[in-house]
């Protein structure tokens with residue numbers, strides 16, 4: 270259950286005053302993609318009375334934050350997720366969306382600590398930090414063993430100021446062409462401090478430091494840490510995403526009249542008079558006045574390539590330049606014995622090969638807890654982000670297991686009762702210089718919008734929150750045509766506390 274301090278968030282979008290609660294009953298829209306972005310757009314459109322059709326190529330909703338039915342060999346049914354997710358407290362737009370089905374967000378439970386484990390027993394914690402910059406960063410640096418006062422004197426202070434001076438376009442202008450790795454090098458933090466305080470952070474966005482924009486990293490420092498009045502702690506779902514989010518969400522949307530076409534991919538989009546016609550992979554087609562494309566980066570590029578009516582050169586260029594980052598791997602294990610008492614439900618890791626985090630599912634998720642109650646043991650999930658392309662599945666799995674064994678020695682002799690391994694490549698890249706051509710919610714085509722976690726927002730946002738925010742923005746844009754009331758859009762304070770010193774920080 271989340272309690273939120275209202276002063277923390279800011280309304281960012283320009284507000285069109287008024288607007289009708291219910292638009293003409295003839296208004297229709299297509300939403301391609303049933304992930305967070307697509308369902309956020311569908312929500313606002315359907316609530317204003319638009320007849321919405323959601324088309325999703327998978328058989329389940331939620332996209333990368335979805336879950337699908339599976340069965341263990343012992344017959345136990347369970348929902349396999351695309352991977353553990355943290356719901357941060359400053360995800361105001363995502364929370365507004367999820368409150369539609371659970372006004373108190375009772376399915377979210379807080380993780381009080383978010384420890385970070387490194388080589389040779391190194392450990393940092395993000396719990397109980399002050400919520401405001403610069404006190405949070407001062408306290409983090411004070412409490413770490415990875416650097417002393419002497420090291421602090423050597424830090425590239427001017428460059429480090431950019432962390433406190435995030436200022437939207439200006440930060441992107443100055444830092445987007447630099448890699449995150451080069452920026453972090455320029456701070457001259459000791460190796461261990463850099464690894465424990467920064468490397469894990471940049472990896473959490475699925476991108477390798479050498480292929481990640483420094484401006485995007487600075488935006489994320491601001492969004493998750495410096496400019497985040499809620500603190501760097503997060504909540505987790507107390508049951509699978511399908512059970513607590515997407516099943517009730519589908520019912521909510523269906524009650525508003527939304528049609529779902531599941532298990533069919535959209536292969537092409539054509540203009541159809543003043544609206545759009547989308548062709549499905551089974552030869553059927555769906556037509557509507559407006560459309561939101563809320564698909565993954567590869568999904569969008571395939572769709573645009575196959576749609577001659579979407580050939581506007583600058584639009585086609587921005588889609589062609591959008592890219593996916595390196596693959597990520599998720600290994601879920603059902604072990605025959607528990608992990609040691611006192612292990613945290615979730616830990617991040619740094620400097621331990623490809624391993625990025627460990628979650629002990631039975632410590633927070635009902636379905637896993639039930640399995641452990643019935644069979645003993647534990648349910649453990651390991652993640653690796655930005656996995657080198659040349660690594661094969663077996664090597665990834667073995668390295669993840671060996672890092673688990675070294676960090677949690679009690680798992681060395683555990684029998685793996687069952688396991689699931691996912692290796693996917695559908696998270697967006699934020700490469701150096703990509704901001705200029707990054708796709709936006711608006712397209713050159715009337716009534717056609719984009720949404721997703723790769724789409725540019727004029728305020729700080731990332732991952733699930735960016736998907737929800739761009740979904741709302743896409744719906745707002747489409748509603749303009751029918752004078753429909755806008756959905757409010759929220760953000761953390763959009764500028765850093767030292768934003769006015771940005772020029773100094775950049776010099």
Ligand SMILES: Cc1cc2nc3c(=O)[nH]c(=O)nc-3n(C[C@H](O)[C@H](O)[C@H](O)COP(=O)(O)OP(=O)(O)OC[C@H]3O[C@@H](n4cnc5c(N)ncnc54)[C@H](O)[C@@H]3O)c2cc1C
Pocket residue numbers: 301302303304305306307324325326327331332333334351352353354355356533534535536563564565568569572597599652695696720721722723731732733734736
């Ligand atoms: C392992 C893992 C861990 C993560 N952890 C976190 C976390 O802790 N916190 C956080 O905020 N975020 C996290 N994320 C990121 C988060 O999952 C995404 O940012 C978010 O879910 C993206 O939502 P979306 O709607 O933009 O895209 P998606 O969820 O990818 O939705 C796009 C949808 O479009 C569908 N589609 C594609 N092409 C077509 C087509 N042609 N026709 C019809 N449908 C199509 C896809 O099947 C998919 O359902 C994590 C992601 C992963 C993979």
